Amino acid sequence: MRNKTRIVKDKLAQGIMLTITVLAILLVAVIAVGLYLKSKPVLEESSLWTLLFSSEWRPMKGAFGFLPFIMGTVWVTLLSILIALPISLLTAIYLTEYAQPMVRKFVFPALDILAALPSVIYGVWGVLVIVPFISRHLAPHFVDFSTGYTVLAAGIVLGVMVIPLLVSLFIEIFSAVPTDLREASLALGATRWQTAKKVVLRKTVSGIIASTVLAVSRALGETIAVLMVCGCVIGIPKGVLDACYPIPALIANNYGEMLSMPFYESALMFAALILFVIVLLFNLFSRIILYRLEKSEM
Amino acid sequence: MNVARSKKWKEIIAKLLMWMAMLIVFGFVFSVIWTIFSKGCRVMSWDMITKLPGGGFYIGKEGGLLNAIVGSLYIVGASTVLGLIISIPVVFFMNIYLKKDSKLAYVARLAFDVLFGVPSIVYGAFGFTVMIFFGLRTSLLGGIIVITLLIIPIFIRTMDEATRNFPRDILEASFALGATRWETLKVVLRQIAPGIATATLLSIGRAIGDAASVMFTAGYTDSIPTSLSQPAATLPLAVFFQLSSPIAEVVDRAYAAALILTVIVLLLSITGRFITNKFSKNKV
Numbered sequence: 001m002r003n004k005t006r007i008v009k010d011k012l013a014q015g016i017m018l019t020i021t022v023l024a025i026l027l028v029a030v031i032a033v034g035l036y037l038k039s040k041p042v043l044e045e046s047s048l049w050t051l052l053f054s055s056e057w058r059p060m061k062g063a064f065g066f067l068p069f070i071m072g073t074v075w076v077t078l079l080s081i082l083i084a085l086p087i088s089l090l091t092a093i094y095l096t097e098y099a100q101p102m103v104r105k106f107v108f109p110a111l112d113i114l115a116a117l118p119s120v121i122y123g124v125w126g127v128l129v130i131v132p133f134i135s136r137h138l139a140p141h142f143v144d145f146s147t148g149y150t151v152l153a154a155g156i157v158l159g160v161m162v163i164p165l166l167v168s169l170f171i172e173i174f175s176a177v178p179t180d181l182r183e184a185s186l187a188l189g190a191t192r193w194q195t196a197k198k199v200v201l202r203k204t205v206s207g208i209i210a211s212t213v214l215a216v217s218r219a220l221g222e223t224i225a226v227l228m229v230c231g232c233v234i235g236i237p238k239g240v241l242d243a244c245y246p247i248p249a250l251i252a253n254n255y256g257e258m259l260s261m262p263f264y265e266s267a268l269m270f271a272a273l274i275l276f277v278i279v280l281l282f283n284l285f286s287r288i289i290l291y292r293l294e295k296s297e298m
Numbered sequence: 299m300n301v302a303r304s305k306k307w308k309e310i311i312a313k314l315l316m317w318m319a320m321l322i323v324f325g326f327v328f329s330v331i332w333t334i335f336s337k338g339c340r341v342m343s344w345d346m347i348t349k350l351p352g353g354g355f356y357i358g359k360e361g362g363l364l365n366a367i368v369g370s371l372y373i374v375g376a377s378t379v380l381g382l383i384i385s386i387p388v389v390f391f392m393n394i395y396l397k398k399d400s401k402l403a404y405v406a407r408l409a410f411d412v413l414f415g416v417p418s419i420v421y422g423a424f425g426f427t428v429m430i431f432f433g434l435r436t437s438l439l440g441g442i443i444v445i446t447l448l449i450i451p452i453f454i455r456t457m458d459e460a461t462r463n464f465p466r467d468i469l470e471a472s473f474a475l476g477a478t479r480w481e482t483l484k485v486v487l488r489q490i491a492p493g494i495a496t497a498t499l500l501s502i503g504r505a506i507g508d509a510a511s512v513m514f515t516a517g518y519t520d521s522i523p524t525s526l527s528q529p530a531a532t533l534p535l536a537v538f539f540q541l542s543s544p545i546a547e548v549v550d551r552a553y554a555a556a557l558i559l560t561v562i563v564l565l566l567s568i569t570g571r572f573i574t575n576k577f578s579k580n581k582v
Binding site: 006007009010013014016017018020021024025027028031034035038086087088089090091093094098107108109110111112113114115116117118119120121122123124125127128129160163167191192193194196214217218220221222223224228248251252255268269272275276279280282283284287288291 | 305306308309312313315316317318319320322323324326327329330331333334337384387388390391392395402404405406407408409410411412413415416417418419420421422423424426427428447450454478479480481503506507508509510513514534537538541552553556559560563564566567568570571
């Protein structure tokens, strides 16, 4: 009798846990469907092509061209990765291939801090340090006047924010390369740098690409920090010293008024849907590659 | 001879570049922390953390940030508890009930990794539509729901990481003694306790600092919410809204809020590292 209750308990727990797990997985689908249903009105009003590739943005007249915002997002994201990638790669190579345990003891906490700081703190830093630096010292060399609230400022702030993510992913991938391979290379007379470049990096190309895509998708969705330093001027940026207006900033800036205008709310939800779909695809791509790498090492 | 020489030079240049990269990283860390502390310490006072915003707060008069501090604590506390209640069963299910090469476990891990990557602004927008659907206004409850959704993937993935390396032998020892899988959980729970603690600290850190999601859902207010249906202020939004003010005193409050937020997050991060280091040494 007692055994029976124990088994029933076990089965019951299994059922409940299965339900919670499945519900949690379904959250992905629920978010997608929810955002799609909300963005349906604007999708029925204008074609997908117009929404994505028109740069006419007049919410009052019902014209929603997302091109300026999409281009703003692309500029900022690419710039941030351009800044973060070399720094993270070199740091990760040093930490896995060269560094004494002592050095790691200092670098890891620093990376921890970078990873832990909230977006809004980076925003404050950007406003107080990066923006004035650009407007006072950097921009005057190239243009007559700049407020400093530019693609460059947003790119730098975002770049710093994705460094800890990239470094930790790279370290994980590099550590998975067997020591034998390194030793074989060193035994042939290769220097450490040659070994890093021709053995470790070559062996982990797919992992590096996957990690970078993951970092891109993280950078795409960053909101508050970018919103605070990007300038929020609607228009396709022509250079890094132009202001821009990425999609997340657009959503965050207009949430208060979106209920009062027809289609405006729907258009903003469509913006959220774009973000969600891109992030979803990028994540699926990179995670599947990273899982495969993890499996092959086991 | 020449080849050997260029090899040596390349090695030195590569090393220099790596040192530079690390110096840049340290430079960023130092610059951010220095900026927040030097601005924040100047304006920090006891009133800031113990007083509510008074009348005329936004034109530079008296008052503090108590509303934002309490609002953040309410939201973070409630969603951390909810998050734990939801994620612990999921982690156990994936690791103990399901087999190691189970399809469901693979899909689940993938789904939670994807959810982990979903930007908080999307959670905010989604939460907002859900709230409208249920007829809710911006409220404490809305904030708690969205932050819970936001931290569940962090909870699950971090705890899963700790549980995955759980020695199979211990499970089998427990099964061999006749314990059901449900009863084996007690054994597992004790072993992965540090993992749960780290996951909790990480989630709290993310929950307390996230502004984009609570902006839509929790709103902002000058008073401490007394029920779930009232809006609640949060620290990140206190920074965000007050930083752009033209009045110096109000901007100062943004700096103070930023300092409080940074100190909390740093403490959480240090504690997390400490727990990981301490418990990874004497693990079975």
